[in-house]
Amino acid sequence: MRKILLAAALLAAAPLSAVAAEGLSYTYVEGGWTQLQLDRNGAPSKPKLDGGYIRGSFAIAEQVHVFGAYSTVSKTTTYDLGAYDVRVKQELKQPELGIGYHMPMSDRVDFTTDIAWLRINNEAKYEADGFDTERFKEHTNAARATLGVRGKPSPRTEAWLKAGYIDGSDMDGTWTGTLGGQVNFTPTWGLVGEVQAYDEVTQYSVGVRASF
Numbered sequence: 001m002r003k004i005l006l007a008a009a010l011l012a013a014a015p016l017s018a019v020a021a022e023g024l025s026y027t028y029v030e031g032g033w034t035q036l037q038l039d040r041n042g043a044p045s046k047p048k049l050d051g052g053y054i055r056g057s058f059a060i061a062e063q064v065h066v067f068g069a070y071s072t073v074s075k076t077t078t079y080d081l082g083a084y085d086v087r088v089k090q091e092l093k094q095p096e097l098g099i100g101y102h103m104p105m106s107d108r109v110d111f112t113t114d115i116a117w118l119r120i121n122n123e124a125k126y127e128a129d130g131f132d133t134e135r136f137k138e139h140t141n142a143a144r145a146t147l148g149v150r151g152k153p154s155p156r157t158e159a160w161l162k163a164g165y166i167d168g169s170d171m172d173g174t175w176t177g178t179l180g181g182q183v184n185f186t187p188t189w190g191l192v193g194e195v196q197a198y199d200e201v202t203q204y205s206v207g208v209r210a211s212f
Contacts, residue, residue: 032207
């Protein structure tokens with residue numbers, strides 16, 4: 001709680017005329033490949049679901065931006081039961097919407113904070129020759145809040161680190177962490193990579209970003 005109050009005090013003390021650290025843009029679009037790795041309570045099997053994602057951010061004020069994202073990953077496994085094969089497809093879809101705030105800590109580093117709503121849609125489909133297809137669906141609505149830093153180690157590189165808390169309707173509250181970076185080819189285009197972890201989930205993403 002004291003950390004939250006300290007963060008609030010810092011935000012209140014920030015000058016209204018402050019802008020983003022030099023070279024950091026909060027208006028961009030990106031997309032690419034993503035992989036979700038599930039750690040089932042330390043079990044030897046760690047399923048990996050692959051797919052794609054899109055993400056965007058738009059600065060609505062000097063220190064405020066809104067953002068959204070959508071990712072979908074899936075994995076199909078076939079089991080040989082002798083007389084017939086069973087195909088199991090697991091698919092996870094996750095939309096996200098949020099709002100963020102930033103203020104400069106130096107010429108190259110920003111303090112960042114954001115809150116977001118996200119929905120985790122989980123669907124499993126079972127298929128076998130000669131049998132009807134069965135589907136099982138569940139979803140979780142969750143809220144996430146984070147604090148972090150974002151900066152430019154060099155003119156063509158960028159890095160960010162965030163830590164926060166996520167809680168939802170069908171999940172226990174848990175801490176979450178995000179580490180990411182970007183290498184710019186031009187002032188507009190860059191290659192981005194990110195790792196996000198919470199509970200028993202680790203998500204890896206690699207994509208291309210266009211900043212404006």
